[in-house]
Amino acid sequence: MIKIGVIGYGYWGPNLVRNFCDCADTTVVAVSDLDPRRLQTLCARYPAVRTMTDYREILRDNEIDAVAIATPVFTHFNIAMEAIRAGKHVWVEKPLTRTTAEGEELINQAERRNLLLHVDHTFVYTGAVRKIHELVRSGSLGQIYYYDSVRVNLGLFQHDINVIWDLAVHDLSILDFLLESQPEAVSATGMSHVPGRPEDMAFITLFFHSNLIAHLHVNWLSPVKVRKTLIGASQKMVVFDDLETSEKLKVYDKGITLSLAENPDAVYKELVGYRTGDMWSPKLDTAEALQVETEHFVSCIEGREKPITDGSAGLRVVQILEAASRSMAERGRPVELTRSLTAAWSHS
Amino acid sequence: MIKIGVIGYGYWGPNLVRNFCDCADTTVVAVSDLDPRRLQTLCARYPAVRTMTDYREILRDNEIDAVAIATPVFTHFNIAMEAIRAGKHVWVEKPLTRTTAEGEELINQAERRNLLLHVDHTFVYTGAVRKIHELVRSGSLGQIYYYDSVRVNLGLFQHDINVIWDLAVHDLSILDFLLESQPEAVSATGMSHVPGRPEDMAFITLFFHSNLIAHLHVNWLSPVKVRKTLIGASQKMVVFDDLETSEKLKVYDKGITLSLAENPDAVYKELVGYRTGDMWSPKLDTAEALQVETEHFVSCIEGREKPITDGSAGLRVVQILEAASRSMAERGRPVELTRSLTAAWSHS
Amino acid sequence: MIKIGVIGYGYWGPNLVRNFCDCADTTVVAVSDLDPRRLQTLCARYPAVRTMTDYREILRDNEIDAVAIATPVFTHFNIAMEAIRAGKHVWVEKPLTRTTAEGEELINQAERRNLLLHVDHTFVYTGAVRKIHELVRSGSLGQIYYYDSVRVNLGLFQHDINVIWDLAVHDLSILDFLLESQPEAVSATGMSHVPGRPEDMAFITLFFHSNLIAHLHVNWLSPVKVRKTLIGASQKMVVFDDLETSEKLKVYDKGITLSLAENPDAVYKELVGYRTGDMWSPKLDTAEALQVETEHFVSCIEGREKPITDGSAGLRVVQILEAASRSMAERGRPVELTRSLTAAWSHS
């Protein structure tokens, strides 16, 4: 039984507590939050869990094996570093840190102490994304042409981070998982509509090797909620609509065909044709993503599985977030991404 | 009765012939096309119309008052210039020309001869876009924050122009009509997936004065067809879904509210709140856009109306298309747009 | 503070317990269920609530003011009767009883003892149905022509009752609330597809006075879930789609117009024309229906409000359920409904 301490009981913390409690191999022994009222709510539900306002009490508790950090982004680095130094395995909310430098240091420290640094890229553990991963990896889609996502809704405006760090981070973590490839450059544009606040809408283009391109479209100021991703490829194409209750994933047997044709001037010329076949919507695993993720977390601590969303995955996402913010400040000027050894894929 | 000659009877020409025939004030007297088989099809339907493969016959016909040019983009300039010199009013398909320089010369020549140069920005004449225009102009939406359009489908790949010149031109013409304002800069990204062909997908950001931003998303390689535009504004927000048969337009009484709040540290801070009210889907005029446009064309020739989509409107759109293509070639580097006197709004 | 005992902690009981706990004016002091494992689940969440397997313990507790009965339909009569005799106010799940005779007796007993008999017609307390009620009652829809509902999904097959008693009961309770009028006759058809089981799909037509008609379409064996109601009327028409997350209600300014026209034979004849205007989707109260209902229950006990879904409402619904089942057994033969004094509207 792995003993967990949860730091931060705001928006996401309650989901962590519930899942770590429901998991047969973990138990939540302590939860900290700055706000005592939140801890009261927790106590009503989970009378056996100890609560405190100072997370350092959790770090000092030798009985605790791992901590889950669900605090604001700017605090991730310090708390995670203290936790690693206290010998705890770490589960940290996305994005991993505010900067690449911070991310690299966390990874190094965890490695040195042989501790797990897990980043909560929740979407990677959903039935839909795991099915897309299966389709991409099996080669049945053919060569991937593009990933094109729209993730917009009304709210929730953040104080300290722009919409890229809040919403695009989801797609970046999905992309990192699906493509196992880091983009070469990023161009981003965006705008703030509330004086003194960070950008509330943004458009990000990622250039990968060859002709693979990704585009992320995020907005806190949309009258309607959209969660829709198109994946274009040479053999099949995928539409992922996360707001559909059933049929979240549709796989289209559609595409273009190229053929040589002799034109009137006796010059051979490539003709573009169109291919349309059946559509297929595979059944998805409906297990809650966090449940799948907590079980994976346990397996990684016990050495039975290699981590899927480890510190390196978190770092790669932070690198793109940094570059995108820089590009956005310059109205889309492309920013090249340099490869960091720390950010290399651990399982490839 | 205005006598019309139509040059080009390919994809769009038949729609022009049908509408100029149905209009009470115009009649089609001659149609030219390089392909005699197309002309045969025409003859079966409209036995009274004269046909020819050389458009110059139309220009030489003194009986003809106006010509409609529905040929490939790269031929627009030459044919339109000859038509103006022959003293004809000109209706030309979008985009007006391949370059800004060509567009400026056409405008100057037409003005000098007091002839009408009309660009077929068809969408401007739809019931939906006219209703949006009414909402924007009346001020009932409040301050416009953004225009965000997705226009994707499978095909039709063009040989000589990229997807921006084919699909984004629609949104640029709508924007020009709605905002009556030229962007300051444009950043565009895109990719080609067929060797040797122009870009088949592209993402364009337009920066207007203050915090108004537009984003256009065009793609020839999508498994599904989407025609959806969001317009964000301070008072109300609009969703325009052109694939809906009824309820194409939805106006949401939604938005954000700003208020000052004293936070725990006794510092006044602006709080973002959310406002949600009714949704309203106005009834739209269902008249065919081309019918409305042909009637407007007649009114302009007869001096009863000021042209809405004249050469200047066509030129402003071409300027952005040029700039976007340049930015796309440099992975999103922003390109500033300079103001041209020729491109000024004629009715403002 | 009204002290509540809840009898039955299966599918719906937990929702009752949660809402009676959250309500400021009620508190749950005891819960009974035949299955001790369910009670264990309850204890984990609500350690202060007493639990027992015998509901009679609740009835004997003089401290308890009211009981909520969430047991299988066939047990409603006996438990409710005992509760009334024990001097408790009663909240009973729908449908009220298995027969009209049982319903009448419950109403009489409760009246004699001056106790509240509340039937949990939950849908009546949703924001959507309350808004429709407002539209119907205000007269803004005009004369109601029809109510036409489709309520289908896959499962959950019941053992002891057919699909009419399980699903149509929802629409019957909504109709009773909206129309304040009892149908004159009912014709129902249906079919069972599992040997030895009650009907899994059914179609019910209700004939009201004049030309008002209702049709209910219920099915446990549908591949897709549908919850859609059309309300036709002379001035406006309503579409209620309960699966929509926003825009559940759409009000169409549509209808027919009648005019006299002289036809070629000089005979005056009524012409039917069509009227199409805007569509409007009103904002709805998003409070949970059960929360609204528990507050109403309290007000009724305290004499501040007249009960909306009292025993008479429950009885009127049971009368139709009985008649529909009889008609269904005879392949649609119409069954007339007789008026019962007990089933009269209490507030009209």
Next chain:
Amino acid sequence: MIKIGVIGYGYWGPNLVRNFCDCADTTVVAVSDLDPRRLQTLCARYPAVRTMTDYREILRDNEIDAVAIATPVFTHFNIAMEAIRAGKHVWVEKPLTRTTAEGEELINQAERRNLLLHVDHTFVYTGAVRKIHELVRSGSLGQIYYYDSVRVNLGLFQHDINVIWDLAVHDLSILDFLLESQPEAVSATGMSHVPGRPEDMAFITLFFHSNLIAHLHVNWLSPVKVRKTLIGASQKMVVFDDLETSEKLKVYDKGITLSLAENPDAVYKELVGYRTGDMWSPKLDTAEALQVETEHFVSCIEGREKPITDGSAGLRVVQILEAASRSMAERGRPVELTRSLTAAWSHS
């Protein structure tokens, strides 16, 4: 080349003329209509076709091989009978006749003279219905449980026939084709909302052998247009949404499973479980139904194919329409259908 005369050039006639003109094996030589203005419209489009107001001129023309009758229902019998007596093959719009007796006489007369009597059950020739037929006939759906169709919209009110004869006839012709089985009884309910007019909405239940049931839901007074059919079966289930532009057909691998379970009282009891698998949307033939049908008509005249929608199919549909109208007049009283030899399946 089969020479066709078309009688009636109102709503549907133009589609017949266009398709018989486009078909390589047929040519339209004459068209009659009572209204000379309609014939003028025709002349403008098809100058080679002879026109007349008296259809008897067509019947007298010995050059003409077949006539297509697209006149009001009440005229079908007389015109078709005269055409058969004049030795013409007959294509008649649905429904075949106003009464069973008339339909039987037409069939007998056509058989005696060895002439083709084709009823235009257009839907049978659509790609969607042909695909459903393929699925039903192949057995891949398993045992059919039900056919459940909703066909509603605003308008067009008919003068002389009720909504069943106008809209339900489509589903009845589809059912006749799919099931190759006549129902045993029918129960129908409906209502008129315009004084002096026939019913504008109706609900029809058809009882087939064993536990197969069909329900048709038709309405001229709906604020929204719906064209949706569910087909429940033991192995797979089908949803046919004719308003979808792509994905009109969805095949669900869903259903119920039955298993024996020992319950607490040691009694074996059948348990109902649910099975959910992938969804599949097959590509459909997008050829226009009327084109497929005209080619089939030619093949039948030339003896190369057996007629699919012959007089017997038309008669079977009329029998149900008659029975449904009778049931509707008595508020759903079930009406049994007697088997007629004339209405037997010609190809079984």
